[in-house]
Amino acid sequence: MTPDSGRLARSCFAPRKGGRDARGPEGREETRPPLRVRLALRDLDAVTLLALPAILFVAALFVYPFLYGFVLSFTPKAGDWLANYRKFFSDPFLYDTIGATLWLAVPATLINVLISIPVAMRVRRVQRRRILTAILVVPITLGTVLIAEGLLNYLGPQGWFNRSLALLGLGPVRLVHNYTGVMLSLIMSGFPFTFLLTLSYITGIDPSLEQAASTLGAKARARFWHIILPLLAQGLAINLCLSFVQTFSVFPSAVLLGSPAGATRVISIVAYQAAYEQYDYSMASAVAMIMGFVQLAVVTLILAARGLVYRGAVGGGKG
Amino acid sequence: MAIAARDFRELKVDGMSRSFGSVNALKGVTLNVRRGEFVALLGPSGCGKSTALNCLAGLLTLSSGSIWLDSTPIDRLEPEQRGFGMVFQNYALFPHMSVKRNIGFGLSMQGRARADIEKKVNEALSIVRLGDQGEKLPGQLSGGQQQRVAIARAIVIEPPLVLMDEPLSNLDAKLRLEMRVEIRRIHDFIGSATIYVTHDQEEALSLADRIVVMRDGVVRQVGTPQELYARPAHADVAEFMGYRNLIRSQASKSGNMLNVRIGGADVQGTPVGTAAGGDVIAAIRPDDLKADAGGPLAVTVESAQYHGREFYCCGRAGDGSELYFCSEHKVAKGDRVRLAADSSRVLVYTEDAP
Numbered sequence: 001m002t003p004d005s006g007r008l009a010r011s012c013f014a015p016r017k018g019g020r021d022a023r024g025p026e027g028r029e030e031t032r033p034p035l036r037v038r039l040a041l042r043d044l045d046a047v048t049l050l051a052l053p054a055i056l057f058v059a060a061l062f063v064y065p066f067l068y069g070f071v072l073s074f075t076p077k078a079g080d081w082l083a084n085y086r087k088f089f090s091d092p093f094l095y096d097t098i099g100a101t102l103w104l105a106v107p108a109t110l111i112n113v114l115i116s117i118p119v120a121m122r123v124r125r126v127q128r129r130r131i132l133t134a135i136l137v138v139p140i141t142l143g144t145v146l147i148a149e150g151l152l153n154y155l156g157p158q159g160w161f162n163r164s165l166a167l168l169g170l171g172p173v174r175l176v177h178n179y180t181g182v183m184l185s186l187i188m189s190g191f192p193f194t195f196l197l198t199l200s201y202i203t204g205i206d207p208s209l210e211q212a213a214s215t216l217g218a219k220a221r222a223r224f225w226h227i228i229l230p231l232l233a234q235g236l237a238i239n240l241c242l243s244f245v246q247t248f249s250v251f252p253s254a255v256l257l258g259s260p261a262g263a264t265r266v267i268s269i270v271a272y273q274a275a276y277e278q279y280d281y282s283m284a285s286a287v288a289m290i291m292g293f294v295q296l297a298v299v300t301l302i303l304a305a306r307g308l309v310y311r312g313a314v315g316g317g318k319g
Numbered sequence: 320m321a322i323a324a325r326d327f328r329e330l331k332v333d334g335m336s337r338s339f340g341s342v343n344a345l346k347g348v349t350l351n352v353r354r355g356e357f358v359a360l361l362g363p364s365g366c367g368k369s370t371a372l373n374c375l376a377g378l379l380t381l382s383s384g385s386i387w388l389d390s391t392p393i394d395r396l397e398p399e400q401r402g403f404g405m406v407f408q409n410y411a412l413f414p415h416m417s418v419k420r421n422i423g424f425g426l427s428m429q430g431r432a433r434a435d436i437e438k439k440v441n442e443a444l445s446i447v448r449l450g451d452q453g454e455k456l457p458g459q460l461s462g463g464q465q466q467r468v469a470i471a472r473a474i475v476i477e478p479p480l481v482l483m484d485e486p487l488s489n490l491d492a493k494l495r496l497e498m499r500v501e502i503r504r505i506h507d508f509i510g511s512a513t514i515y516v517t518h519d520q521e522e523a524l525s526l527a528d529r530i531v532v533m534r535d536g537v538v539r540q541v542g543t544p545q546e547l548y549a550r551p552a553h554a555d556v557a558e559f560m561g562y563r564n565l566i567r568s569q570a571s572k573s574g575n576m577l578n579v580r581i582g583g584a585d586v587q588g589t590p591v592g593t594a595a596g597g598d599v600i601a602a603i604r605p606d607d608l609k610a611d612a613g614g615p616l617a618v619t620v621e622s623a624q625y626h627g628r629e630f631y632c633c634g635r636a637g638d639g640s641e642l643y644f645c646s647e648h649k650v651a652k653g654d655r656v657r658l659a660a661d662s663s664r665v666l667v668y669t670e671d672a673p
Contacts, residue, residue: 211378212411214398216425216476226424230415310415312458 073286084286094270094287098294101266104179104254105247108186112247113239116191116198121228124203133199140192147188148256152176155184181257182264186247194243201235202228205314233309241299248295267291322442324511325402327389327479329353334384335394337370344370346536347384352512354479357503359527360516363559367536368516372482375514377401388479399428404473404481404511408488410465412457418444418468419453425476443475446505463494470502474509481506483515487522499526520560524548532556552592554600554668562602562666563643570599570667577667582636584615588665598670605631607664608644614659618642623650634658 032038039045076083088094119136126132139147155161155175162172175181205228213223251268258264267287275284330352337345345367352358360368373379375386377398386394393401404425413421419440426436444450447467457465466486473481486502487495503526506513517523523530524544532540532547540552551557558565570577570588572595579588579601588601606629608616618634621641625631630646634656644658 206409206411208407208409208411209413211376211398212405212407212472213413213424214378215376215401215403215405215482216472217399217402217428218424219397219399222428227413312456313414 069285069288072282073289076282076286077280084283085290087283088286088290097265097267097270098290100264101248101250101268102294104182104186104250104264104266105244108183108190108247109240109244111187112190112194112243113198113236116194116239117202117232117236119195120199120202121224123199133196136195137192139188142189144185144189144252145256147185148253151181151185151188151257155181176257177259179258179263182250182254185253185257186250189253190243190247193246194239197235197239197242198232201232201239204235205231230310231314234306234311237302237306237309240302244298244302245295248298249291267294322439322446322474322477322509324354324481324509325477325479327354327512329389330480330512331387332375332384333387335371335374335381335386336383337367337374337379338382344536345374345382348533348536348538350531350538350541352480352514354512355510357506357513357515357526357528359523359530360514360533361520361523361530361559362518362533364518366533368518368533369484370536371533372405372484372514372516375480376403376405376482402476402478404476404478406466406469406473406481406483406486408485410457410469410486410489412465412468412472414457417454417456418449418460421457421468422472422475425472429476439475440471443471446474446508447471447501462490463498466490466498467501470505474505474511477509478511481511481513483513485516485518487517487519495522502526532559534559550591551602551666554602554670557602557666557668561604563605564601564603564608566601566603566640566642567670568599568601570594570596570601572596576662579665579667581665582616582618582640582642583638584617584636586615586660586665587662588667589663590667592668594667594669600668600670602666602668603660603664605643606645608642608658608660610644610646610648610650610656611659612657614657616642616658618644618656618658620650620652620654620656622652632656 033041036045073084074081079086123129123132153159157172157174161175165172175184209227209231210223213227218226249268250266251272254260254264254266254269258266260269268291271284271287271291274280274287332348332350332352335345335348335350336343348367348371350358360371362368370379374381374394377393377396377400381394384394385392413424416424422443423436423440426439431439440453441450444453447470449464449467449471452460452464452468457468460468466489469486483502487498490498499522502513502515515523515526524547527544530542530544530547531538532551534555540547540556542552547556547560551560551562554565566579566581568580570579572578573587576587577590577594577596577599578585579599580586581601586601616636618636621633621635623630623632623646628647630648630650632644632646632650634642634644636642642658644656646656650656
């Protein structure tokens with residue numbers, strides 16, 4: 001969902017010209033080739049026009065609404081142009097939601113990504129990987145609302161879980177309509193995504209690298225720390241970003257499984273209330289912008305940390 | 320503190336077998352390798368030579384059989400406990416580590432001191448003649464340089480045994496010849512035993528002290544390059560050693576020799592093994608079948624390739640069989656040529672299934 005898709009489409013469809021090497025002799029003025037040729041050498045030709053629909057699509061559905069909301073957030077119902085932001089950051093009932101959302105999104109993201117590593121490490125060696133993967137991926141197809149309903153029934157005060165505990169003489173535990181309920185739901189619906197991503201990154205690492213490490217005396221633990229993890233770090237960073245953005249905008253499970261007035265009053269609830277309970281679209285836009293800024297800040301932080309680790313091919317040889 | 324192979328006398332492989340499901344990739348390989356020996360495992364693809372190497376390295380467990388290093392059984396050890404150096408076909412260099420860290424990886428896994436590692440790594444770099452490339456990442460090196468790093472990484476841990484899995488197959492022809500010399504030089508320098516897997520008979524002949532020819536998971540013949548080249552024990556080994564003319568025919572005894580019917584003519588040949596007449600396979604190398612005006616065989620030239628010193632030709636005999644031969648004089652398609660072969664260079668085998 002970035003303007004990058006235009007570039008992607010072009011490089012897929014345009015004939016490859018081999019980049020730098022194909023570029024003509026730039027120093028010589030007298031043999032300047034025609035414009036069409038020079039454009040073609042920069043991978044721009046008639047085929048490039050095929051990228052136009054994608055660019056229009058992104059502009060109409062992403063760039064325009066974003067800019068519209070951005071401007072809208074600075075035109076409040078009352079007060080000067082910063083009134084919405086001032087209101088948000090002066091009322092703890094509003095600005096505390098940033099912390100509450102982070103308190104859900106960060107642990108959920110970390111748990112999902114960290115658990116996905118050992119599971120993917122194990123699953124890549126399983127013979128019938130497809131079946132296992134399919135089972136793990138089922139929660140994606142269910143949707144958050146169905147998961148929420150299921151958890152409410154199963155973990156609720158009269159659910160199977162608490163009834164079984166009662167049989168063992170253990171008191172009922174409260175697992176829904178609070179922080180725990182939302183967290184469980186975020187893990188159930190988020191894990192399949194992180195798992196699939198991690199699995200594809202891990203299976204992309206050349207298995208002969210691990211074999212080489214073992215012939216050099218590295219035991220399983222050392223192989224993981226010295227070979228697998230450094231080569232996986234890139235993928236984990238991307239995985240963290242995607243997973244974080246997804247969990248930070250949590251809404252249905254925070255309402256259905258959490259306590260939307262208390263511990264799990266997340267930032268998207270504030271935006272919803274501004275837009276559909278107070279009919280203040282300007283304020284809602286401001287909240288959405290703040291939400292976007294926090295996400296951007298965290299993603300930037302993760303990607304910046306990526307500079308500390310190896311970024312390159314994960315193959316073992318010339319390939 | 321020179322890099323030298325860990326001392327041992329003999330590696331004994333006894334009945335080493337490995338199956339994948341119902342497929343027996345390796346059927347009871349028995350082999351002894353002494354310290355300092357260079358042994359090539361030679362065979363067509365799918366013959367089990369790579370499986371054998373992986374079993375020796377510990378990357379595959381044996382279905383049955385045993386491996387001994389002197390008096391220690393090692394077939395149940397994990398690869399990390401065996402301490403053999405291995406050079407992979409795709410080099411398997413760690414892409415995120417510098418050349419020096421790649422080479423030092425095995426030493427740091429042994430928990431050696433930093434200064435000690437540095438010294439050994441520098442020495443290994445100079446053995447493979449890559450002295451000034453230590454700080455680069457593998458991706459910045461050429462194929463030949465990556466190959467040298469892979470060898471340095473395998474020998475720096477001073478293994479008793481170095482295992483090489485078709486290490487030259489990713490290089491171009493010129494570099495291959497160059498690295499062939501290098502590999503033998505490094506082997507002689509550190510004094511380890513080397514087991515070298517290849518499907519290239521020329522590579523095996525020029526590098527090895529002893530060649531093990533494999534086929535369908537079975538060892539067909541073990542011998543020095545000279546033995547294998549001059550006297551293959553079976554027709555299929557002969558085929559692999561460059562005996563391009565394999566002619567199914569009948570033979571009759573004539574003293575110590577056999578008279579074989581080839582291309583409509585009688586040619587004298589040397590019996591190998593139990594061959595005594597009847598249904599046989601005659602094997603002749605193209606370079607032993609020469610154009611000779613007084614020769615018994617008459618062929619019509621079908622094609623001729625100039626190979627520098629000689630013409631490498633294919634001709635068709637009167638009975639329709641194809642014969643490959645060499646000629647020092649220019650021949651062209653359609654020429655009638657007479658051929659002769661020395662009776663000691665016509666090998667006659669019984670028609671046994673391998």
